[in-house]
Amino acid sequence: MPEAECFFWRTDTSTKLRPFNFMLTLRSVLILKRTPDHSIEDLSVEVAYPISGSFSFSVAQARRPTLDLRASVIETGPTLGQSRSELTLTIKYELATETRSHTLIPRDTRKLQSFTAECRRLKDIFTRNEFDADFSWLSLYTQENSLKSFSSPKDLRTVNIPLHAQLSPASAGLPGDDAVDISIVRENWIYNKAIEEASTGSSARLLIRTGTFNVNGKMPSQDLSPWLRPTKRDSESSGWISPLKAISPLDILSNPIDQQVTNSLGASSATLAHANLNNNATVSDPDLLVLGFQELDLSTEALLYASSTVKEDAWVEAILAGLGERGILYEKLASKQLVGMLIVAIAKKSRLSCFGDIKFSAAGAGIMGIMGNKGATAIRMSYTPLAQEISPSSIVLTFVNAHLAAFDEMVERRNFDFHDLSRRLVFDQTDELDSNSYVNTALETSRRTVGLFESDVLFWMVDLNYRIDLADGDVRELLASSPGTDNIPILLKYDQLKTAIASGKAFAEFSEHAITHMPSYRYASNTSAGSLGYDRKRKPAWTDRILHMSAPGVPVTQHSYCSHPQITMSDHRPVSADFDLNVSIVDKQRREIAASKLYRELWGVEHSSKPPKIKLQSMTLDLGKVYYKRLIRQTFSIQNDGQIPCVYRFVAADAAHPICPQWLKIDPVVGLLRPGESSTTTVTVFVDNSSASRLNIALPRLDFTLILHTALGKDHFISVTGEYQYTCFANKLTRLTRLPGPVRTLKSPNDRVPVRQPVNAPREIVMLINWLMTHVTDPNDLFNGPLEESTCMNIRECLDTGHQFPSPQPGEERGPLATAITSTLVQLLDSLVDPVVPPYLHARCLQMTSRDEAFELLDEFPPESVNVWISLTAFLHYMSLQKPPSQSSTDRVDMAERLATVFAPVLLRDDSTGLHTPVSPIGKRKFLLHFVG
Known part of the structure; x- marks a missing residue:
């Protein structure tokens, strides 16, 4: 397309000088920008105006002194501020909604x-011929498409959706909307590739300490340092218990497919550490503290929006005082108050220049849904790493402090308020029609708002008021058990926030670190307190929470999550969390240039007359033997064998079915390749309980086909084969009792012993119990040894094949092997398709008040359950009676309680279908103790 240079000028609306070129093309005007200190090859198109009926221009005499940003004083004559007469050119283009x-x-x-x-x-020419013009080709030259992903962070709720889930529905023979899919994949690919090419190979750490504290209307009266000042062993000094510490044998291997971590583009092992202001600063000193306060003001006037900053000033002063000798290193960065809710950001003075573009938002959610006694305040800011000789790209951090409706029964209101506040908390964002050219002062800038989720990292530091769906007595009894923290995982199963997240009703896709601290609410401020200090009239709960969500390209590591019982001025205890952000340092200008070039390179794939072609390394994939909970990984390569870029994706054989079986994962599911490029696809196999329950009753031969679709091209078919190895795990109890031998020796999945043969406990459960009865004399060995997954794997193989378990050698410590056998027993019971005690009997079990009544209830158990129950409880009773020399009668009672704590939730497993209401975990434990204690 012919081009003719017309003239050049410099223009700017900021303090920087940005040289521009102005060029005329066939039926369009392009305005180009050249980055300072870069070559002429780095020209990029700022905007393109088609010369059509919507195009106009005017030349006028400047009516006021105009800032001269031309090349040089020598070249232009007049100096800055000098009165002069000159011409201005105004180019306009009328769009449907605005005039640019x-x-x-x-x-x-x-x-x-x-x-x-x-x-x-x-x-x-355009007017006389009345062209039906299509100016879509201009997108090839403009940066608007290639750089729109960088203008503001994408919505976190969208960016965390897997790419293949964003594409149109497709299956074999029904490819979907390939053109739209190409556009989606291309934008994602350009975004990541541009960051990769512009990465400096280094990164900057940003340490953030967040906190939430409902102060119950109190003014600061205690030292806040335990809440504000992390130590090297912060977890231990604040009652932190590592979630990695096993608290029972019920530590079942999770699906490693779901634990795969995607490395961020541009990240490397090199870290650019910010220089410390003081050489005595410890590595744990946060760069940024963001603290949320609730119930700062409980006065009657708090029902309306107040503007007094008296209490805010007092708490900011208390924060700086709580930082002690390190307080001099920090300075208040920003704050926002809405009546009783206050959010404060405190930054290191040496980092102040890294934070900018600070925005605020607030929304009430109290009485009538608008009053300020409930609601949220939020701060949005950009963080730009320190770097030399480049202009690094920024990330956006958003922090929310919220206070939601109280009382147990208001859970649906809290769920609603979360969504309502997420919608109403917005930030004003100013966008100029052209940020890099001189704009007449008569033209007003356009304003838009950005949402809460348009961030790279989003934190909620809140008093959400979610409670525990258990009776008050059960909660207190579980917390009062010794040690009470062992029962925290049980209580969290009934936590309303955990339930809301699991069901997707609120805070879907948010992450919360493992909770290992005691409930932060409600503590008594007078003598009406229980042994743990909680108010006798209010049920304890984890109302004070810290959650976060981050974009894939910003790795976030959480180092702590704990409450601080030393601070007792309120009926809540403050909660804190430490985060480490690894921010890749990316040259912003190089990123923009790379994105523009990549866009031009990939533009028009969907309009090309040349077909896309790919070549597979192999058309078959043999998985070999597939075992329960054994990870298998295989790879194969895909190469672009054509002359144009191609987009490929795996699709299902039928629209009603998934792309592949549940036990198999493909990574990546979708990709883009330039001509000659190739990529590696990883196939991961892992059979969990859900998959095994179906595979155990099917033929062992695994045969299926993966379908690889090339957008606007052909489908390729990859034949996958394997041989499933039957396992005793994830079966129905009725099936295990009727197996004629070890499950691996079955000739077909339908092999059964005659129905007339008496029903006994499954041989696999008996094998585990017999080994423990034979080799364990100290019941503590059931729990205290280190748990090795390889040992558990060998034990599972013995159960499936009928081989003997390994026996401890003379002088060998028995604890590790005993713990592995016990853990395998718990896993086997937990994997059963139906629990040992049917859910419809759980309520009846809790009604039993004596040992005799409990034994009578066994008559209502299914026959296969009765034998398992009797065999297992006899073993547990035997273990509880064992008396090593150091063990007292009181210790024996504690051992029975401990055994019941581990086995009761497994034997009386809650109904996952929701048909039967879950019953009290304390009641389950007491029922089992009728047989064990």
């Missing part, structure tokens, strides 16, 4: 005359 314009200062009047004459001629 640029007002520019030409430096060559002759070229200006040539330009205006040519524009008139081209517009006249």
